[in-house]
Amino acid sequence: MAFGVGSAAETLSLYPVGVLSMLYYNQVLGLDVLLAGLVPTISILVDAVSDPLVGSLSDRWRSKRWGRRHPFMFIAPAPIALSFWCVFNPPDVAGTTLFAWFLTWSILLRTFMTVYHVPHLAMGGELSRGYIERTRIMSYNNFFGWIGGAVVHKINTLLFFAVTAQYANALLNPEGYRTLSISNALVIMVVLFLSAWFTRDRIPTLPQPAEDVGGFSVREFYRDIVMALTNRNYLFLMLALFALSLMLGVRGALNAYMTVYYWELTADQFANILLIGSAVGYVSGFLLSARIHGRFDKRATIVTTALTLSVFPAMPVIMRLLGYFPENGTTALMWAIAGFGALGAVSGSVLNISVMSALADIADENAARYGVRQEGILYSARTFFAKLDASLGHGVAAVALAVIAFPEKAEPGEVPADTIWWLGMIDSPLAIISGVIAAVLYAQYRIHQADYESTRRQLAAQPR
Numbered sequence: 125m126a127f128g129v130g131s132a133a134e135t136l137s138l139y140p141v142g143v144l145s146m147l148y149y150n151q152v153l154g155l156d157v158l159l160a161g162l163v164p165t166i167s168i169l170v171d172a173v174s175d176p177l178v179g180s181l182s183d184r185w186r187s188k189r190w191g192r193r194h195p196f197m198f199i200a201p202a203p204i205a206l207s208f209w210c211v212f213n214p215p216d217v218a219g220t221t222l223f224a225w226f227l228t229w230s231i232l233l234r235t236f237m238t239v240y241h242v243p244h245l246a247m248g249g250e251l252s253r254g255y256i257e258r259t260r261i262m263s264y265n266n267f268f269g270w271i272g273g274a275v276v277h278k279i280n281t282l283l284f285f286a287v288t289a290q291y292a293n294a295l296l297n298p299e300g301y302r303t304l305s306i307s308n309a310l311v312i313m314v315v316l317f318l319s320a321w322f323t324r325d326r327i328p329t330l331p332q333p334a335e336d337v338g339g340f341s342v343r344e345f346y347r348d349i350v351m352a353l354t355n356r357n358y359l360f361l362m363l364a365l366f367a368l369s370l371m372l373g374v375r376g377a378l379n380a381y382m383t384v385y386y387w388e389l390t391a392d393q394f395a396n397i398l399l400i401g402s403a404v405g406y407v408s409g410f411l412l413s414a415r416i417h418g419r420f421d422k423r424a425t426i427v428t429t430a431l432t433l434s435v436f437p438a439m440p441v442i443m444r445l446l447g448y449f450p451e452n453g454t455t456a457l458m459w460a461i462a463g464f465g466a467l468g469a470v471s472g473s474v475l476n477i478s479v480m481s482a483l484a485d486i487a488d489e490n491a492a493r494y495g496v497r498q499e500g501i502l503y504s505a506r507t508f509f510a511k512l513d514a515s516l517g518h519g520v521a522a523v524a525l526a527v528i529a530f531p532e533k534a535e536p537g538e539v540p541a542d543t544i545w546w547l548g549m550i551d552s553p554l555a556i557i558s559g560v561i562a563a564v565l566y567a568q569y570r571i572h573q574a575d576y577e578s579t580r581r582q583l584a585a586q587p588r
Contacts, residue, residue: 127251128264130197130244130319132272133312137208137237139272140308141230144295145211146518147380149226151533152298153214159223161377161522163230168518171234172508175242179504180345182243183497184333191327192500193243197320200240205313207233212305240316242507246499247323249484250330255576259414262480266413266473270406272315283307285391295384295391331497348501351494357569358486361479362505364565368430370558373517374524375437378551381525386441386548387461388452388536400462405469413477421573422478422485426566429475434559437468441552445545479506485571485579492582524550 142164150160178196185192210229214222248265252258284300284307353359383394416425440461443449450456483506487499528546531539 125264125268126319126322127244127248127261128268129315129322130240131265131269133201133204133315133319134237134241134244135269135272136308136315137204137233137312140304141208141211141233142376143379144301145226145230146377146522147295147384148212148298148301149222152296152301153222154218154533155222155226157525157530157532158522159220160226161518161525163223163226164377164518165516165522166227167230167234170231171238174235174238175504175508176349176501177345177504178238178242179246179500179502180348181340181500182246182504183348183500184340184344186333186339188332189327190324191330192332193247193330194320194324194327196239196243197247198317200236201313201316201320203236204233204240204316205309207236208312209305209309212301238504238507242500242504244319245480245503245507247326247330248480249487249499249503250497251326252484253488253580255485255573256414256417258484259417259477259481262477262484263410263413265480266477267406267410270402270469270473282392282395285395295380295394300391331499333497348496348498349505351490351496352498352501352505355486355490355493357489357571358483358502358505360565360568361482361486364430364562364569365479365506366562367558367565368433368562370517370520371434371555371562374521374555375517375551377518377521378525378547381530381547382551384536385534385539386544386551387457389458393458397458397462397465401465402469404466405471406473408470409473409477413474413481416474417478417481422482423567423569423572426475426478426482426569427563429471429478430559430563430566433468433471433475434556434563436464436471438552438556439464441548444548445553482569482571485576488576488579488583489571492579521550 146160146164149155149163150157182192182196185195187195190198207229211226211233214225217225245265248261249258251261284304285295285297353362383389389397440449450460480503483502484499487497487502490496490498490502524546528543528550530543530547
């Protein structure tokens, strides 16, 4: 549980920035949509490069008292909290100066989160050697990540984005973002520190670098990357994640626009949908993932959930285009969106847990092959590909909004019908394509439970 709690703060910091910051800077502060969309793209690209660097550094860090992971986890919380606050509190500027502020603090937020998150994930892969128990551990990580996103987002909505006489849709209220930034920053700092503090007793049980393993250097970093990417199973997982996260990146960037302008929902309704749908999904994933892996292979689970994650969240728009979905402003609309959201959340939850568990199995495979524990580099390269493609997703979304001439500071209900139609097409039917490609790539993963057990025997036979 102490490990899993850390992911709540990660989601608590990156979720509002990923979902709300582009809307905030474009529709509230008046920053050009291409510049607003360019910031997440650039910041994620910069952060993606830092991920494998931190992973390799963490893998090769030597400290008998604090281990390989915890030194990074203790230094990062305060800078993360400060960066988060600054993202949502720009000075009274406009144009390129506003763009520069948004870009600078977005990069710093994601970079400091890398310093925490990559060693934190790597530690999760090291906490157990069991094929199924690894899935249970990653279930905690996934579950608390949901709490940091959906649950806290609901609380934030009730506290900071309530409907006012001036703002019928409170997501367009600038004061809400300022108070959100203060509360979230404090919670983020405390939760990250607590996760690091209450997992420190595991340090003596976690792997340390072997005596013949060199320290961090450019040469060793390159060697780490080569060892990771020459593993066939890992390579296909990363290629699949590249395709999947393009879909998720586009949907994530357009989420607030779809909520406010396509479905014409209030901030409170949006939070209810997110909480109801994701609660079903992530609680189900937490309770069922280990049982699913006890009955079905991880590979089959990953492929199936990648397909359903692609299709279910797109169904509301597809059915609306076909004329079979509730009209805006009706109670049925919210429940219908929440229902499909729940199915998507179940799929995404089980998929994420399965892939994270599979990465620990790949770490064993590489340890048997090369004699080096690579949890840091393997999990960091996973986040590298996810962030690289998510950055492309934000870029695609920003360009798409510019191409369809989505107006700045638009009022819900007043956007041209053709523009709204294209917004839905980009968010849902077109986004499915890369998700299907991901499922095909995931099918190339080849570690079954028998392979895992063979690898564990090889590791047990190696001299210590």
